[in-house]
Amino acid sequence: MRKRSMLAIAAAMGMAACGSSTAEAPAFAAAETTTNATEAPGGETTPAEATFAEAPADFILPSYSEEQLAGLPDAPWSSAPIAMGAAPEAVMNAWTAAENRGWCAPLVPAGVSGARASALDGGWAVEIDQDGAPGVRENGQTCRRCGRAAFGIAGTSMPVDSLNDMDTDAAPAPTYADGSATVVTSEDGVASATISVGGQGCVYQVWSFLGEDHLRQLIEGLRVVAVEPQDDGNAFASAD
Numbered sequence: 001m002r003k004r005s006m007l008a009i010a011a012a013m014g015m016a017a018c019g020s021s022t023a024e025a026p027a028f029a030a031a032e033t034t035t036n037a038t039e040a041p042g043g044e045t046t047p048a049e050a051t052f053a054e055a056p057a058d059f060i061l062p063s064y065s066e067e068q069l070a071g072l073p074d075a076p077w078s079s080a081p082i083a084m085g086a087a088p089e090a091v092m093n094a095w096t097a098a099e100n101r102g103w104c105a106p107l108v109p110a111g112v113s114g115a116r117a118s119a120l121d122g123g124w125a126v127e128i129d130q131d132g133a134p135g136v137r138e139n140g141q142t143c144r145r146c147g148r149a150a151f152g153i154a155g156t157s158m159p160v161d162s163l164n165d166m167d168t169d170a171a172p173a174p175t176y177a178d179g180s181a182t183v184v185t186s187e188d189g190v191a192s193a194t195i196s197v198g199g200q201g202c203v204y205q206v207w208s209f210l211g212e213d214h215l216r217q218l219i220e221g222l223r224v225v226a227v228e229p230q231d232d233g234n235a236f237a238s239a240d
């Protein structure tokens with residue numbers, strides 16, 4: 001099976017998006033968040049209301065048979081969600097400002113501190129620095145000991161069906177009992193995981209310059225943050 005390569009997303013998360021540049025978003029998420037201020041009687045201006053990027057039409061994980069899901073482990077994010085107040089501030093700030101926040105709930109790696117938000121067109125991303133570790137500089141060049149963006153996570157503006165096989169349009173085989181799928185790759189010194197999560201409409205990307213073992217530890221610690229449903233008509237970021 002030929003699958004659409006997600007390595008470009010890993011590069012965007014672990015390199016380009018870690019600096020001041022942003023990753024390119026697909027067409028359906030290109031509409032920017034907009035505001036529409038109105039003038040009230042007396043000349044006062046009513047505060048603008050933010051609008052959401054439109055969610056893609058067909059972006060929910062397919063339904064798998066009991067036979068396909070039999071024997072698969074529970075997804076890490078099937079555990080009890082994290083309260084908003086307990087989530088890292090950088091994660092919540094990045095997600096709150098994201099165009100896809102109505103269909104791409106924040107995921108938080110357990111035990112991670114010192115995260116900072118990073119720009120990502122149409123989505124959200126956070127990076128974690130680690131002194132002396134490999135990483136990527138602000139100009140996008142990888143480094144052996146700068147420790148910048150040593151690992152991180154992003155909720156991209158790509159829909160889950162972008163992971164489908166290019167020839168048959170078949171969805172990836174499920175990795176977990178809820179139908180979620182994780183594909184791990186390692187190249188050019190960075191390990192990355194492309195993840196689809198049950199109930200969410202976006203593709204998540206987790207990366208680590210500390211190796212594949214560290215990446216898998218991050219994945220096993222991922223938890224959904226119990227955010228409120230958003231006002232764009234989509235409830236995919238709900239804790240329900």
